[in-house]
Amino acid sequence: MATVVVAAALLGTVWTAPAWAITASAPTISGRGGDLGPLTMSCTVGAGGDRVLVVGVTWKLASGATADVSSITYGGTALNRIAGACPGATRDGTALYYLDMASDSSGTTANIIVTMTTPTGSGMNVGAMTLSGAKQGGPTTSSKNNSGGTSVTTISLSPAMNLQGGMAVVDVVSNSSTAYSTLTPPTGSADWISPSGSYNHRGAGTFRVLGADNANYLDTWTAGTSARMSLSAAAWESVAPLIRSVTSTTRNTSPVCRNCVVS
Numbered sequence: 001m002a003t004v005v006v007a008a009a010l011l012g013t014v015w016t017a018p019a020w021a022i023t024a025s026a027p028t029i030s031g032r033g034g035d036l037g038p039l040t041m042s043c044t045v046g047a048g049g050d051r052v053l054v055v056g057v058t059w060k061l062a063s064g065a066t067a068d069v070s071s072i073t074y075g076g077t078a079l080n081r082i083a084g085a086c087p088g089a090t091r092d093g094t095a096l097y098y099l100d101m102a103s104d105s106s107g108t109t110a111n112i113i114v115t116m117t118t119p120t121g122s123g124m125n126v127g128a129m130t131l132s133g134a135k136q137g138g139p140t141t142s143s144k145n146n147s148g149g150t151s152v153t154t155i156s157l158s159p160a161m162n163l164q165g166g167m168a169v170v171d172v173v174s175n176s177s178t179a180y181s182t183l184t185p186p187t188g189s190a191d192w193i194s195p196s197g198s199y200n201h202r203g204a205g206t207f208r209v210l211g212a213d214n215a216n217y218l219d220t221w222t223a224g225t226s227a228r229m230s231l232s233a234a235a236w237e238s239v240a241p242l243i244r245s246v247t248s249t250t251r252n253t254s255p256v257c258r259n260c261v262v263s
Contacts, residue, residue, distance in 0.1 A: 056172030058203030075110030
């Protein structure tokens with residue numbers, strides 16, 4: 001992320017001009033129960049600048065089965081895989097994919113098609129949202145975690161992510177309980193949560209922009225029911241620079257941006 005450091009012109013002045021530029025569309029969600037056969041859902045990527053389509057998938061496996069996302073396409077174009085947490089026959093998994101959409105003065109509507117490596121499973125959920133104002137070329141950082149065969153009520157990223165303020169985090173989490181557990185994100189409420197009673201597990205996802213640096217971002221989710229859990233997350237930089245303010249220690253009569261540094 002480009003960081004502009006501005007030296008104040010007057011002693012003791014602190015410049016505050018954050019540029020949190022990334023926004024997200026309302027999510028599109030779908031799912032299926034009974035198996036992990038291909039899932040198709042219509043999704044509109046609205047007009048905007050520096051857009052990124054992000055798709056999160058959660059699934060629950062049949063006992064002893066293994067499965068992963070094989071591919072995701074949007075209008076026939078393949079998305080790029082970011083992070084997936086599905087180590088073997090652990091009954092649940094998550095994955096994140098993205099597609100750079102650049103800038104467009106008009107929106108695009110097409111089908112998202114999610115294909116798994118095997119249809120042997122008991123349900124899957126899919127959530128998609130569009131970021132605007134995000135740097136193209138993929139997320140700066142990503143992380144994942146899966147509880148394996150252990151039932152838990154909380155799950156965090158492993159390893160933690162080192163993030164700067166202004167970065168946008170998108171995550172997706174699953175809980176394999178058929179009790180359709182509540183899923184609570186680190187802050188606020190989830191942007192999407194799969195319906196209960198439909199897909200034999202619970203999936204959810206969020207979008208958030210960090211207001212401050214966090215060198216140990218864990219993205220901890222809490223579930224209302226102990227079960228196997230999986231979590232994947234990724235963070236994008238903004239195309240707008242993050243302006244960091246500093247306090248001048250000496251009187252400076254030169255122009256305000258005399259000491260501007262871009263790194």
